[in-house]
Amino acid sequence: MREIKAGAVTGAISNLFNQANYELGEDVLTALKKARQEEESPLGQEVIDTILKNADIASNERIPLCQDCGVAVVFLELGQDAHIVDGDLYTAVNEGVRQAYDEGYLRKSMVARPFSERINTGDNTPAVIHTDIVPGDRLKITVLPKGGGAENMARLGMLLPSAGRRGVVEFVVNAVDEAWSKPCPPVIIGVGIGGTAEKAASLAKHALLRKVGEPSPDSEIADLEREILEKVNNLGIGPMGYGGRITALSVHAESFPTHITSLPVAVNLQCHSARHREIVL
Amino acid sequence: MAKKVKLPLTEETIAELKAGDNVLLSGTLYVARDAAHKRMVEALKRGEPLPFDIKGQTLYYMGPSPAPPGRPIGSAGPTTSTRMDMYTPRLLAEGLKGMIGKGIRSEEVKTATKKHKAVYLAAVGGAGALISKSIIKSDIIAYADLGPEAILRLEVTDLPATVINDIYGGDLYVEGKAKYRK
Structure with missing residues (x-):
């Protein structure tokens, strides 16, 4: 049994949401550059240029890529031989989200009671968490801030x-x-x-x-x-x-x-x- | 080549804008999205005044990320306009002249836009970092309790946008799709 500290999960979640919101992945950038070559419409070409320029500004000047910093969707693949210690796993995930959105100047977009008062929860929690139990003793965390x-x-x-x-x-x-x-x-x-x-x-x-x-x-x-x-x-x-x-x-x-x-x-x-x-x- | 356009819009400027034109907007505009629209229209229904004089003004459908120290605003791209559609005809009747958002509008909004000689523009969604660079000042003027949905007054320089619906019935979304559809 391998131990993973809840605090390490919180730190990882916070870092990942910050990275994701400020830096577009290489795969997305490559796909956009290819799309720029293939696009025939002049307005369409300009839009892709704007998107690529936006990615540069976001990364270089530390401004979130998009003001909609998303619902915090989290995928966990938890090895059956890993043991989370010093805290509860989902509490640790939500604490990571809270830290990322608060300290990272990310927009908090979650509202409680979707069908009535729709009051902002203030820290972008709760995360939407999907967990799979897999062989091994590791924890794979994937974050997907998803725009509305x-x-x-x-x-x-x-x-x-x-x-x-x-x-x-x-x-x-x-x-x-x-x-x-x-x-x-x-x-x-x-x-x-x-x-x-x-x-x-x-x-x-x-x-x-x-x-x-x-x-x-x-x-x-x-x-x-x-x-x-x-x-x-x-x-x-x-x-x-x-x-x-x-x-x-x-x-x-x-x-x-x-x-x-x-x-x-x-x-x-x-x-x-x-x-x-x-x-x- | 993008046209330089001063805000608030004038009748003459609006008459020159055609669907598909790229523009760079400079001057004053107001920010409002879902919750602020709901409150504004409820106020009008009760016979109360709006928190600012909307006559001739432009609304930007946007909810920024928090401003870090030393900047007027955070990331500041457009949100989907459709959600404002049910409130928009009432605001156009009050004298609203320009709207900036993203995505198609309802037939009711398009009809009202044409009728009141207003114009609908789109900014590039997901380009909030780039757009924020053209915002030089941001003040909360009403509904502060709504957080990212409060009404803001912005001073902008060369904010990039594209004309979608003009006063002649032009619609870039419809025309663009038809042109490239196979």
Whole structure:
């Protein structure tokens, strides 16, 4: 049994949310530069230039990439032989979020009681935490500060099994078409297929953690990702919806076995400010 | 080439703006988003005045990140305008002339924008660091209790934006999508 101190979790979470909100990852920057080459629309090209320039300013002058510093989404992969000591794991995660958003001058966007008073919790907690128990004695932490504009465009469809692959492609492409200019394109499209309603939604979000542009290791899914990307980039929406070729930078799909009666499909859109960071303790 | 535009907007300036034009805005504008819009429209319904004279002014849909020491404001990019749609026609009727946000507006807002000879512009979402560099002064003028949703008055120099809906019925989102759709 390996011990991991709760305080180390808090420190790691705080650092990761700070890094993510001030520095765009290399994978995202590379994908944006490639998109700049491929974009035909002059306004679209200018938007991508602005996004790249913004990333420079954010990193060099310490200004958050986006004023929407997100819901603090945290993925934990906890080794079954690791033991968290000196505190409670989720309390440690939330303390890390509190520190990051307070000391890092990040915007606190969480409101309690979503359907009534909507009073800001003041420190961007609670985090939305997803935990998997895995073999080993390590703790892998991935943070994904998720902006509201793109999250609001998420969709869940319980398709008929007869809809098949074509139905899945249509559902995802329609979701992006309807979202139009709202999720801050060029987006990254997370797709979850199979399982149950909540499993599909969770897979779609998890798919966003993959490096931008990296295809699924499953060749059938990779082929599906290519087809969706091509169709989405024929929609004409373009960077920030001003019209253009590049509506999405990448499509990331994950699938899971499902019930004989079901074909759940979930779509989770990630804005171009695709902020995620990870560490293994 | 971006057009230099002075704020508050004049009738003459608005008449020159066409969907797809890039502009650099300089002058005074006001910041309000969801909760502030709700309060403003509720105040109007009760027959009370707005916390500032909105006639001829421009609203920026934005909720900044906190200002670090030595800066007027934190990251300051636009939020999605759709959520303001249900309140916007009432404010246009009060004399609002310019709106800056991001994303498509409802048919009701587009109709009211044209009717009241106002203009809707977009700033690049997710470019909050870059946009913050054009904000030289920020003051909370009302609803301070709303935190990042308080009403602010900003002084800006060359804030970059793009015209989406003009007074001639032009709509960059519709036209741009149609042009590049395959």
